[in-house]
Amino acid sequence: MTTTTDPLRIGLVSLHTSPGDEPGSGEVGGMNVVVRHQAEALADRGHHVEIVTRRSSPTQPDSVSLVPGVCLRFLSAGPAEPVPKGEHDAFIEPFREGLTRLGPYDVLHSHHWFSGVAALPVARDRGIPHVQSFHSIAAAADTPLSEGERPESAGRPAGEQLLARESDAVVVVSSAEAETVRDRLGGDGARVWIVPPGVDGSVFRPAAASARRADVPYVVAAARVQPLKGLDLAIEAIAGIDREARPTLVIAGDASSEAGDYVAELRRLAAAHGIADRVTFVGPQSRADLAFLFRGAAAVLVPSHSETYGLVALEGSASGVPVVAAAAGGLREAVVDGETGVVLESRDPGVWAAEIAHILTDAEYAAGLAAAGREHAERLSWERSAAGLEQVYRRVLGRE
Template identity: 60%
Template sequence: MPTLTPPLRIALVCLHTSPASDPGIGDAGGMNVVVRNQALALGALGHAVEVLTRRSSTEQPAETELGENVVLRFLDAGPPAPQAKGRHEEYVDEFRQAMEAFGPYDIVHSHHWFSGMAALPFTREHALPHLQSFHSIAADPSSPLSDGERPESPGRLAGEAWLAKESDAVIAISAAEAETVVRRLGGDAERVRVVSPGVDSEVFRLRPRSATPYVVVAGRLDPLKGFDLAIEALGLIPAESRPLLVVAGEESVDYRSYPGELSELARARGVGEAVRFVGPQSRTELAALLAEAAVVAIPSHSETYGLVALEAAACGTPVVAAAAGGLREAVVDGVTGIVLRSREPAAWADAISRILDDPALQESLAITARVRATGLSWAHSADALVAVYRHELALR
């Protein structure tokens, strides 16, 4: 239903990755899903949305229509080719200059720190409110690698702290991320807002389970996702009851060797035949893969939310997730899935087997997961965003 108040002109800035890319391809992940679906939901409400991203191919047009009232623009900044994620810091100034050709806007909302570093100076020059979403936040350089977060250069942490303090508001995807913004980046808790993601419960829906039980791990093939833990756990499940493990996703430019490392680990644990790499999936392909699975495992070291958990819930598929960041909010332990604080493979093998061996437990988790997920729509997420946008505009 169209808004009754004047529509907004909104810029969503995603410098390093296009929201049109399916998650699991290169550096595309949950952020891409969130930005694309929030943009479409904002457009459906009648707002004029422009999504600004960097041109990463000579075949990309100047602009394309994503949906009603939503235009995706490709800006020239750096080589028109895929780049390692870390290199995008080099293109910030060029991207900011390219932004000058577009607008006018009422509000600018940046996603990831690269985007904010380009957009915050642009909004100051044009006297516009700037809202920042991080989607991932750098670990402190002193953090041990065992925490699962690679310590980043001091430049990133300093840049994120600047954005947290200087942006008009920070929009976090979970309470866990909001707490990190305040604790790690020094953001003002009064200016941090939590806007939860949604899920398309018509695409991600119930389907008959596969006759051959399998467990899914889905996302970028990146060590941060912890897919090695899923393989280690698989090796501890007795062969007579061992499910297949389906790995959906593609390595990013930074981790070209990671798929080979996972394959070698599977062979070393004697489960090479039980691990299937199916590559990146479209949204409809992923929905079918999740819905027909017996269990979805999310062994990530760090997640600001864990959108796959919500998508699995909409499919009525129980989740076994690490107690990392927003996953503790995406999965209700014992109600929609199992949340594990331990990273011991034996604990993961036990949790997966418990669901596989207990049809009543699997059914109970499936029902409550689906009910919870259907109450979390992208329309609700967009409504919450608009409320933040209008609040910031009213302050001016």
């Protein structure tokens, strides 16, 4: 624990999803993990942190303490019930109104564009800095929907450009995201800061040497079940491995509210390839259960079409498991190609099948990737991530 003699009052804004919810269900994904762990690490450094989110249940209180120094506040904006992610732009104005009554804060840090559009005017009215994190950025206008992106709301591209250009700082998780902020959104590179996420190495840790492996090896793909995550590629890759060496594919995660019948499509795809018995959907997992699942896996697969970073890849590495990832966005940085795992430029299922089979059949190769992955993950703690954020906050406050 690192304490500071100049504690900050930090408001973290997360309009559409609560960092207090369990990751893996509905729209609760990597952003929730990042916001909560960074908040707790900032509190460990002596700061006072409030996370502000939308009330999605009538039973939620006005506020709750997550850990000492971190308060989660719920604002009424729209119906007190879960709402599909894409509909939250309708709640920006009432959320902003509620936010004006909270604080005081030294800095407001918004997560996702909904939050930023709500919070930026509040920060300006109060004369305090506004920091923006996107976590995902709207696909370029010419990106086909088959690549996994749903049609965006009309306000998103303009909102993201506004935030990239007008915020006092933009915090990104990878060089790939920094490039997108600069080139697509027009953000000033001098105000873009790279602060990688961390991983809890005490939760995500390798299996004990004496641990018994599953009779049939398995690989894991952990993600919200939606086209963007490319889970169809994972199924086709498993189908391409010889029956004698074929592992079970375990898909961990809940269907996104906007995924339609994607789960049914994946089940039909598995059946069409004759591997329905080798594809298991286990639903959303707690952090501890996901870590346990990773520890016993032969590999973690991340076949996403797009990722700003790919936290699951880092968690897989921390678990001492080789990672096979698509060469998409920040995954090139989350996975050190050829050292902690493999980053594949191709989306040919045959290429993926060959790499997974290599890991399954070459114990020395797999062990080398696993050991290097754990070493890589140990260098990326949440405390280090929080220290990076603190540096950003102090820079925009002129308190360096």
